Amino acid sequence: MKRTLFEWFGGEFRSPRMERMVLSWRRTIGVIHILRRNRMGMIGASILAFYILMGILGPMFNWWIFPLSDPNDILRSSNPAELLDPPSQNHPLGTDEHGIDVLSDLVYGTRNSLIVGFSAALITMVIGTTVGLVAGFYSRFLDELLMRTTDIFLVLPWIPLAVILATVLPPEGRPSLWKIILVIGITSWPMTARIVRSQVVSIKERGFIERARAIGAGSGHILRRHMLPNIFPLVFANMILAVSVAILSEAFLAYFGLEDPSNMTWGLMLYRAQFFGGFAARAFWYILPPGLSIAFVVLGFSLLGYALDDILNPRLRHR
Amino acid sequence: MQGLRRLIAQKAIYLVLTLFAIITINFILFHMLPGDPSTVLLPGRAPKEAIEQLRIELGLDKPWYVQYYIYLKSVLKMDLGDSWYWKGSVIDTIAPRLMQTLVLVGFSTGIAAILGIYLGIQSAAKRGRSYDVIATGTGLFFYSMPAYWLGMILLLIFAVQGSLSWFPLRGSSDISLINPSLAEALIDRLRHLFLPALTFVLITFAGFLLVMRSSLIDVLTDDYIVTARAKGLTEQHVVRDHAVPNAMLPTVANTAMYVGYIVTGAIQIEIVFSWNGVGRLVWDSLQKRDFPVMQGIFLILGTAILLANFVADIVSLYIDPRVRI
Numbered sequence: 034m035k036r037t038l039f040e041w042f043g044g045e046f047r048s049p050r051m052e053r054m055v056l057s058w059r060r061t062i063g064v065i066h067i068l069r070r071n072r073m074g075m076i077g078a079s080i081l082a083f084y085i086l087m088g089i090l091g092p093m094f095n096w097w098i099f100p101l102s103d104p105n106d107i108l109r110s111s112n113p114a115e116l117l118d119p120p121s122q123n124h125p126l127g128t129d130e131h132g133i134d135v136l137s138d139l140v141y142g143t144r145n146s147l148i149v150g151f152s153a154a155l156i157t158m159v160i161g162t163t164v165g166l167v168a169g170f171y172s173r174f175l176d177e178l179l180m181r182t183t184d185i186f187l188v189l190p191w192i193p194l195a196v197i198l199a200t201v202l203p204p205e206g207r208p209s210l211w212k213i214i215l216v217i218g219i220t221s222w223p224m225t226a227r228i229v230r231s232q233v234v235s236i237k238e239r240g241f242i243e244r245a246r247a248i249g250a251g252s253g254h255i256l257r258r259h260m261l262p263n264i265f266p267l268v269f270a271n272m273i274l275a276v277s278v279a280i281l282s283e284a285f286l287a288y289f290g291l292e293d294p295s296n297m298t299w300g301l302m303l304y305r306a307q308f309f310g311g312f313a314a315r316a317f318w319y320i321l322p323p324g325l326s327i328a329f330v331v332l333g334f335s336l337l338g339y340a341l342d343d344i345l346n347p348r349l350r351h352r
Numbered sequence: 353m354q355g356l357r358r359l360i361a362q363k364a365i366y367l368v369l370t371l372f373a374i375i376t377i378n379f380i381l382f383h384m385l386p387g388d389p390s391t392v393l394l395p396g397r398a399p400k401e402a403i404e405q406l407r408i409e410l411g412l413d414k415p416w417y418v419q420y421y422i423y424l425k426s427v428l429k430m431d432l433g434d435s436w437y438w439k440g441s442v443i444d445t446i447a448p449r450l451m452q453t454l455v456l457v458g459f460s461t462g463i464a465a466i467l468g469i470y471l472g473i474q475s476a477a478k479r480g481r482s483y484d485v486i487a488t489g490t491g492l493f494f495y496s497m498p499a500y501w502l503g504m505i506l507l508l509i510f511a512v513q514g515s516l517s518w519f520p521l522r523g524s525s526d527i528s529l530i531n532p533s534l535a536e537a538l539i540d541r542l543r544h545l546f547l548p549a550l551t552f553v554l555i556t557f558a559g560f561l562l563v564m565r566s567s568l569i570d571v572l573t574d575d576y577i578v579t580a581r582a583k584g585l586t587e588q589h590v591v592r593d594h595a596v597p598n599a600m601l602p603t604v605a606n607t608a609m610y611v612g613y614i615v616t617g618a619i620q621i622e623i624v625f626s627w628n629g630v631g632r633l634v635w636d637s638l639q640k641r642d643f644p645v646m647q648g649i650f651l652i653l654g655t656a657i658l659l660a661n662f663v664a665d666i667v668s669l670y671i672d673p674r675v676r677i
Contacts, residue, residue, distance in 0.1 A: 315508055
C-alpha cells in the first residue's frame with residue numbers, strides 16, 4: 034500500500050493539527066489537478082513562471098547568457114557613446130537614453146515590478162480580508178460602519194488620491210519603492226472587503242457554524258477554524274487578481290514621476306522612454322518591451338486568477 | 353412600491369453622508385500636503401511680512417476647525433476658491449476642460465459599451481469555442497495594457513513625424529484653422545478624436561464584455577432557458593429574447609463599479625494625447641503645485657463617481673425586482 038509522507042510521520046494516530054495539514058495538502062493537490070485541465074489557467078501560469086524565473090534568476094546569473102549591466106547604478110552603467118542605439122549584436126534590445134542596454138533594464142525591472150505587485154497585493158488582501166471578516170461576522174452596527182467606509186473609499190478617484198498619498202507619506206519628498214507599494218495597498222482594498230464580507234455573511238448562515246456555537250465554540254475559534262479556511266480559496270484567487278491590478282497601478286504611478294529612479298521597474302522604463310527622448314527618437318525597441326511585459330504579466334495573473342476563481346469559488350462550481 | 357420608496361430614501365441619505373465624507377477627506381488630505389502655499393505663490397525670497405499677509409489672506413492663520421467650517425461653507429456655495437496658477441476661479445478653470453473630457457469619455461465609452469456587450473453576448477452563446485476564446489482573449493489582452501502605453505504606441509505608428517502621420521499628434525482641435533466651415537471644423541475634431549477614442553475603446557471594452565459574458569452564462573443555466581429550448585425555440589431566439597434581457601441587469605449594476613476604472617484610463621489617455629481635459633489638468637496642476645485646482649478636481653471626480661453609482665443603483669432597483677428584497 035502506498036503511504037503519503039504525512040502518514041509515515043504521523044502513523045495511525047495523527048494529531049488534529051497533522052490531520053488538518055494532510056487535508057489541506059490533499060485539497061491543494063486536487064486543485065492543481067483540476068487547474069492542469071484548465072487551458073486558460075495553464076497559459077496564465079506558464080507566462081507567470083517565465084517572468085518569475087526571469088525576475089529571480091535574471092540579475093543573479095547575468096553572466097550566463099548575456100552580460101547585463103545594473104541599471105540601478107546609473108553612474109557606473111551608463112555609456113554616453115551608445116545613447117538610444119537600435120538593437121544590435123551587443124545589445125539585442127538596443128540601448129536607452131543612458132546607453133544601458135534595454136535588456137538589462139527589463140530584467141532588473143522584472144524583479145522590482147513583481148515585488149511591487151506581490152507586496153501591494155498582500156497588503157490589499159490583509160486589510161480587505163480583515164475588514165470583510167469583521168464586518169460580516171460581528172454586529173450589525175460594525176457591519177454598517179465598515180461597509181459605509183468601504184463605499185466611501187470605493188468612490189474616491191484613484192489617481193489623484195494615490196498621487197497625493199505618495200506625496201504625503203513619509204519620508205517626504207523622497208520617492209521609494211515601499212511608498213509605492215503602501216500607496217497601492219491602502220487604496221485598493223475596498224473591493225476585496227466587499228467580496229469577503231458577502232462570502233462571510235453567506236457562510237455564517239450555514240449549519241456547521243451554528244453547530245460549533247452550540248458546543249460552545251467562541252467567536253475567535255469559529256473565525257480561525259471555520260471562517261478562514263472557508264473564505265481562503267476566494268481570498269487566494271482574489272489576491273492573484275490583485276497582483277495584476279497592483280502591477281498596472283505601479284505603471285500609472287511611475288508615469289506621474291513618483292518613483293525612485295534608483296529602483297528600475299517597468300513603469301519607470303516607460304516614464305523615461307516617454308519623457309527623456311525615447312519617444313521622440315521613435316525608439317520602438319525601448320518602448321515595446323516594458324509595455325508588452327506589463328500586458329503579458331497582467332494577462333497571466335488575470336487568466337490564472339479567473340481560472341482559480343472558477344475552481345475554488347463554490348458559487349461558480351455548478352457551471 | 354412602499355418598500356422601493358424607502359430603499360431609495362435610504363440610498364439618498366447614504367449619498368449625502370458619503371458626499372460629506374468626501375468633502376472632509378478632501379480637506380484633510382490637502383492639509384497634509386507638504387509645502388506652504390506662500391512658497392508657491394510668492395517669488396523666491398519674499399519678506400516675512402508678505403508671507404504673513406498672504407497666510408492671513410488665505411485664512412491659514414486660523415485653527416483647523418475654523419478653516420474646516422469655512423471650507424464646508426464655501427463648497428456648499430459651489431465656491432472652490434481661486435486657482436494659484438491659472439487666472440480665475442477653480443470652477444472656471446475646470447468647467448471648460450470637463451466638457452472636453454465628457455466629449456472624449458462619453459463618445460468612447462458609448463462605443464466600448466456597445467462593442468463589449470455585443471461581443472459578450474456572442475462569446476457567452478458560443479462559450480468555449482474559438483469565437484469566445486479569440487474575443488475574450490483579445491479583450492483581456494488590451495485590458496491588461498497600461499492605457500498610456502497603448503496611446504504611445506498608436507501615436508508612434510499613426511501620428512508621429514516620419515511614421516504614417518495620418519492623425520494629429522496632440523490636442524483636441526487645430527488652432528491654426530482660421531474661420532473653418534462647419535464641415536472642416538467637424539472633420540478636424542473627429543481627426544483629433546480618433547486616436548484617443550480608439551485607445552479608450554480598446555482598453556475598456558473588455559470590462560463590459562466580461563461582465564456581460566459571465567452574467568449571460570449564469571442565466572443560460574437557469575431552468576426557464578431549458579424550458580424555452582424544450583419548446584423548440586431557435587437558439588438565437590432563446591438567447592436574444594429570453595436570456596439577454598435578464599443578463600443585462602447585473603451589467604447595469606456593474607457598470608457603475610467600472611466608472612472609477614474609466615476615470616483612471618481617461619486621465620492617462622488625456623496626458624498622452626495632450627487632450628485638454630480634466631485628466632490633463634490633474635497632471636498640470638501637479639506640476640505647477642496648484643493645490644486648489646487639484647482639490648477641486650478631486651471633489652468633482654469623487655462626486656461624479658458617487659452619482660454614477662447612485663444612478664446605477666436606482667436604475668437596477670427599478671428594472672430588477674430581485675434587488676428590492
